[in-house]
Every structure is written in C-alpha cells, then in structure tokens.
Amino acid sequence: MGQLTAPRRARSAEAKADRARALEDAALAALERVAWPDLAVAQVARDAGVAKGTLYLYFPTKESLGLALVGRLLGRWFDDVIASLDLARAPLSPHAAAERIVATVERHRTLLPLLAISGTLLEANVAADAARGFKAELLRRTLEGGAALERAMGTLRPGEGARLFLHLHALVTGLYRMAEPAPVVRAVLRTPRFRALRVEFTTELTFAFTALLVGVVAQRDRLPASRS
Amino acid sequence: MGQLTAPRRARSAEAKADRARALEDAALAALERVAWPDLAVAQVARDAGVAKGTLYLYFPTKESLGLALVGRLLGRWFDDVIASLDLARAPLSPHAAAERIVATVERHRTLLPLLAISGTLLEANVAADAARGFKAELLRRTLEGGAALERAMGTLRPGEGARLFLHLHALVTGLYRMAEPAPVVRAVLRTPRFRALRVEFTTELTFAFTALLVGVVAQRDRLPASRS
C-alpha cells in the first residue's frame, strides 16, 4: 500500500528505513491508547501491515523499538527546543528561557510518557549496542541543546547548559508522573482535601526549571562547575 | 532465610500488626536482591515464615504490600527529615536546608527505588481505599514536613514548604533513575565520552533542591503562591 514514489536505487536501504519508521509510527499511535506494558508487539506489527516476525527483522526486542521511538521523539523535541532558543532575542532571562523551553515540552507531550519509562522499562532489556547508540544520540543532542541554551542566555558557562538539560529531564520525568497518576489515584486526588498533592505539570515545571536556571548561576561558587 | 519470626495465630491487633510488618520486612529484604516485577509473592511469604494465603490475609494484592512498604519507609524518612529540621538552628540558608534534607535522603536510600516505582507499578493496581489511605498519610506528612521546613528557614510563606516537598519528590524520583540506570546502560556510561550524561545523585539533588529553595522566594512575585 502506498509506494507512490518510483523505486529508487537506494531502494533497499530506504525501504528498510521506511519500514522501521512505519513500525515506530504504529507503536506511537497505539501508545496513545494503551500504556507500554499493555502494548502488544503483535498489534504493532498488524497496524503497520506486516507480520510479527517482520518486526523482529527491524528491532531485536520490543524495548529496542520503544527506545528507537523515544530517540526519534527526543530528536524532534531537541530540534524544536534548539530552534526556539536560537530564534529568541538574546539574552533571555531565566524565566523567559524556562518558559520558552517548557513551551516546547508542551508541544511534544507524546514524548513524556515514553521518557518517563525509558529509564526503567526500556533501557532494562536492550542490547549494549542499542543502549550505546541511544545514549550517543542523547549526548549529542544534549550538548547541542546545552550550547543553544548557553547562547540564548548569555550568562551560562560552557557545560552548564548541558547540565541543565539533564536536570530538565529529571524534572520532566518526576513531575509528569505526579501530574498524570493512575486512574484510581487521580480519582482519589480529585477530593478537595488532597488539593495540596495535585500537580499541574506546566506550572510546576516552569517554576522548577526557572529556579534551576537562576540557581546554576547563583551556586556557581559553591559547587564544582563540572561534575565527576 | 528468615523464618526467624513465626508466631502462630496472630489474634490480637498488635500481633496482626507484627505479622504485617514481618511480611513488609521480608519484602524489603527481598527487594535488596530483585526488582519489584521479579519479586515473587510466594518468596516473600516463605521468607516471612508463613503460607502464601496468609500474606493475602494482610494484603489484598501484591501492590498493596508494596504500597504499605513505601508508606512505612516514607514515614520513617519524614520522621528523620522533620527531626533534622527541627534540630537545626534557624534560620537555615537555602543551601544549608537543602544539604540537611538531602542528607536524610541519603540515610534512607532503600526508600528510593520503591519511591521511583510507587507512581507506576504500585499505584496502578491498588484499590481506591488503599490509594486513599496512602495519599492521606502522604498528605499529612508532606504538610508536616513543609511546616518544619518553613520553621527552619523562616523565609517561606505558609504552604510553600509543602510545595517544595512535592518538588523534592519529583527530583528524587527523576534523578535517582538517571543516577542508577540499568546494568547495560551503566556499562555504556562508564566510557569517558559519556561523562556528561552521568549523574551523581547527591550532588545533583543538592544542587537542584538548593536552587528550588532559592527560587521559591525569588519567583514569589511572578507565580501564584498557591497552586489550583
């Protein structure tokens, strides 16, 4: 189905990439409906129009598919973040920078649940190669994003931008979990008395990340600039 | 291993509480060795010296056992935090307060992996009652801890302390994951080129939480003091 474009020379390699992407797309679409543990490999394959075994020609494990998906979404998000920062009229205040970045997070909410599990469910059952590839890509983008942040703010020292992205990652993961609890818990928290435990993702993330941006400069003299 | 405590027939409320605690202890000990998903209920019961069915007399599901465990460890930690804050000569600087609190986190590392999964694995499959009980306790302690922090720092407004504990929770969860990755990933990150992705838990937590403490005061005029 499809195949509107004429077969090109690089057909084999390209077709492979297309196939892989189609599988990732199917998985992504399915993840709109079900959580990762309930995502059936068979369903993904079916949705992508291939047989189950075919999926395993492209991804050695279910987790590697998930990790590839996270990688892709992460890449898109970094593209957005970097573009957004580079578009800004420097120098950005901490709050302005945080708002800009959080806005991009908002635009990539599908990434969030996956990011939240990437540390546990995904990276747990993946070959060293896949892990290395993923981390290498993550490193590259983290450094790029860090550099963009440093450019945009003008007050950061080299390396501080990347470090802030790491903290952003931690904050996003931690806060997302609290903001989007399991249905039972959500119902419980709806009660007025539990108001203090409710977390509004964007508000809190903006608050916390702004504080971090302020803090990284303020604490510069107390903590070592580079981590071990 | 274990079985040391095997009092037959827990009839009094106290004996029952002991039995429940023994089961939680067995689970906790087992969790030193295996991750939550690999924790077999049968093994926990065996370690506690009771039959499998007995465990279900005290905990309706595996998850409720886990949640009770988290609740207990969380309670202990809060005890420690509050005591530590109340012992301090007020007013504490943000950095001093952060260091004090992070030090208590260090003393309760067994709580960390459980806390990290409480939002996903545990709260997902628990009855509304159990969830409510857990959250009620969490709320109470969070408010207590928040009050203690407000007392210790002297610069926070009412409610800000509790809010900071929520952020602390998010940070701990997020950073712990990054600091303690799966074995494969840990191996990958050992390579020097990945240095920038490595997270040293205490350092980063101290840094981030300090920043938050500073930020909550600094941003007071930008953000609404109370969340919806």
Add this chain to the structure above:
Amino acid sequence: MGQLTAPRRARSAEAKADRARALEDAALAALERVAWPDLAVAQVARDAGVAKGTLYLYFPTKESLGLALVGRLLGRWFDDVIASLDLARAPLSPHAAAERIVATVERHRTLLPLLAISGTLLEANVAADAARGFKAELLRRTLEGGAALERAMGTLRPGEGARLFLHLHALVTGLYRMAEPAPVVRAVLRTPRFRALRVEFTTELTFAFTALLVGVVAQRDRLPASRS
C-alpha cells in the same frame, strides 16, 4: 439475636438443629444470588451470624451442606406433592395428574437449580454416610410419593408410581438446564432463528410427564414391570 423462646431442656439438641437450619437458610438465600460454585462458605457463615469454623461443626463439607439443603427442599416438595395428590378426587387422568404435579414443581422453583447440580457437584464430594442418609430419605419420599400417585390415578400397579418419580426427576433436571441456560447462551437463543431450541419449562415438563404417565400403562406389556 433472636432467642425469644425460653431455653428448654432439650436445648442442646434443639439449638443444634436450629443452628444447622440457620446455616441452610443462609445458604439458600445466598443461592438466590449466586450459583453453587460461587457460593462462598465464608459468606454463608457470616450471613448466618457464625464463624466459618462453626459451620464445619455442623457440616463436614460444603457439599454436605448443599445436600442437606436439597434434602430439606426435596422433603418440602414431596409434602406438597403428596398433599396435592391426596387432595385430588381420584381417579386422575394422566394429564390431570401431570398438571397437578407440575404445579407443585412450579411452587418449589428454588429446588430446581439445586436438584440440577445435586447429581454432579453435590454428591461428588460427600462422605458415604451423608450420601446414604440423603438417598435413604430420597427413597422413602419417592416411595411415599409413588404410592400417593398410584392412589390418585388408580390405574398404576405397585412400584410404577415410584418409577415415575424417578423419571420426573430426570425430566426436571434435564429440562431445567435447557430452560435456564447460561446468560451468554440465553442471549444467543433470543434470536428468532433459534426459536426451535428454546424450552419453556412448564409446558415441556407437563407435556413430557403426561406422556410418561400414559406410556407407563401402555407399555406395560412390552417392558418388564420391575427394573433390575
């Protein structure tokens, strides 16, 4: 609760019988709501206001409780049948006799589902003693009922009445199952095309039992009067 009557001499033995009856009552009430396999012994005990262990002082197994219940309901039904037959102006035609008897079945519908399982679920896990007791009672009532039927019709030979009650038992059991299928099946059978498979209990039972009454006389010369 209760105990309005003054304690009598025979208190112990009587009280025991009362207890047993209370348990049977509780079971009977519960069986209005759930099927036998889903009937929890714990629930029956709770409903009867006693502890689980107490139930086992009166009935050695769950099945023996069920069998006792069937015995009691069966006894009541036989009372009704015999009274109804004895009240009739003899001689009754086969059809009239059948209608009279089926009417009593209608008045004891709670017996039906229990009767239907007595052969499978109940008698399977019961001690020889209990089985013998139940069968002895059944035999006595069957013979009594048979005699009543012979008196009422006037055309039957000795023993044929009892034999007809055995067939009635078989018919009731078989037809009840078909008339009250599992919910899924019932839904399926509602479709018009399945009309031919639907069984209206009373109609069919009346029809079949009438035929048997006619047949027993008509076949007298073909079949041996007494079965092996």
Add this chain to the structure above:
Amino acid sequence: MGQLTAPRRARSAEAKADRARALEDAALAALERVAWPDLAVAQVARDAGVAKGTLYLYFPTKESLGLALVGRLLGRWFDDVIASLDLARAPLSPHAAAERIVATVERHRTLLPLLAISGTLLEANVAADAARGFKAELLRRTLEGGAALERAMGTLRPGEGARLFLHLHALVTGLYRMAEPAPVVRAVLRTPRFRALRVEFTTELTFAFTALLVGVVAQRDRLPASRS
C-alpha cells in the same frame, strides 16, 4: 502417551483443522480418565504433542475446546441417528423408533458425560460467538434429525420431530446422571434396599422416549403443536 501426531507448523487450513482435531482427540482421551473440572489444559496439550500456547492458538478457552468436542461428537451421533432412521422401513412404530434411536445413543456413550456438562460447565464460560456457532450447528442437526424422525414414523407433524429431539436431549442428560452417579453414591446404591433408586440407562431411556413418541401424537389436541 500420545504425541504420535506432531506435524510441525500447520500452515494450510487443512493442517490447522487436523491440529485442532488432534487437540480434541487428546482431550477426549483424557476425559476417559478424569472429569472435566480435573482436566488440565497443560496435559491435553502435552498429549497432543504441542505446547500449551499452541492449544490457545486453536481454542480461546478451555471451555471452547470442550464445546468443540461436544459439537463434534454430537455431529457424529446425529449422522448415525439420521442414517439409522433413514435406513428403516417406514413407518416405524413409536417403540421401534425409540429403540433405534436409543441404540445410536448406546453407540455414542462418550458423548454422554460431555453432553451432561455442556449446559453447565461448558456454555458458562464461552464467548457469544462460540456459543452461537455451537447452537447454530445444534439447531441445524436438530432440525435434520427431527425431519428424519418425521419421515421414519410417518405420523408426526412438521416440527414435532425436532421437539422430540429436544426432549430426548433432556432425558439423556437427566437419566445419564442418575444412571452414572459419583462413586460414593454408586456404592451406596448397590445396597439391595436402594434397588428402587437404581436407574438402568438404556431401559429407562427407551421407556421414556417411547412414551414421548406415543404422547406427542396423543396429546396433539391438548397442547399447542408449536412452542412459543
């Protein structure tokens, strides 16, 4: 035991049907030894020489396997019944017809215990689809058998044959239970005094079904020919 048939990879529709049949055969053989509730799915698979999961490729639940088995045996029996009736020199007397049919029942005794539980254990836990399929087949065969019976006897009106097969079903079920009680009960009934409660399956079935055949004609004027 078994495993004799273990063709790998059933790809064609035919091979699949074979596989399903092999599983049914294994189940049938096992049911010679144990009752349905004690029949372990794992054992059936093992006997058929396949893995447990493979069984679930062919039957979504244990009960659907049982139902398929009943369907198959029922089909064979109907084949036999219809053939037997069609072979007869019409018109058959009620008694002759009954004897012919009961003889076929005798030749398919393996069907009996399954038929006896199909209404309770099997149809209870089956998807609507499976139930519909089974009932559709049952309807078809019942109508066919009914037509054959009408042809053979020559005295029945259209539809009466099918109705009689329904009654036959009820009788077979009810009488089989009484004729083949649980071991404990059987032992009890062996005592001479319980002679009146003993049921000899063939004798009683012949007797009852003959009576029905006679009755359906005799009662024609009393009861509506077609049931609601």
Add this chain to the structure above:
DNA sequence: TATGAATGAGTGTTCATTCAT
C-alpha cells in the same frame, strides 16, 4: 525478506478446610 505458527516460562490469587486458642 517475509511470514505467522509454535513456543513455554512464569504467578498472583482463591477458598474449602483445619486447628490453635
């Protein structure tokens, strides 16, 4: 390459029954 049939390890939970108190 693609397929999809086959695999089989893995486990939380129920509940009738027992028995220490």
Add this chain to the structure above:
DNA sequence: GATGAATGAACACTCATTCAT
C-alpha cells in the same frame, strides 16, 4: 462449642521471541 487465623494446592492464560517454510 465457637472462633477466625492459617493453610497451600491448584491452574488457566499471555505474549515476547523464535524459526520452519
């Protein structure tokens, strides 16, 4: 006699992964 805490056997079903075709 009454209690109710303790027992523990028993089991269908899933689903990621493999591999014959």
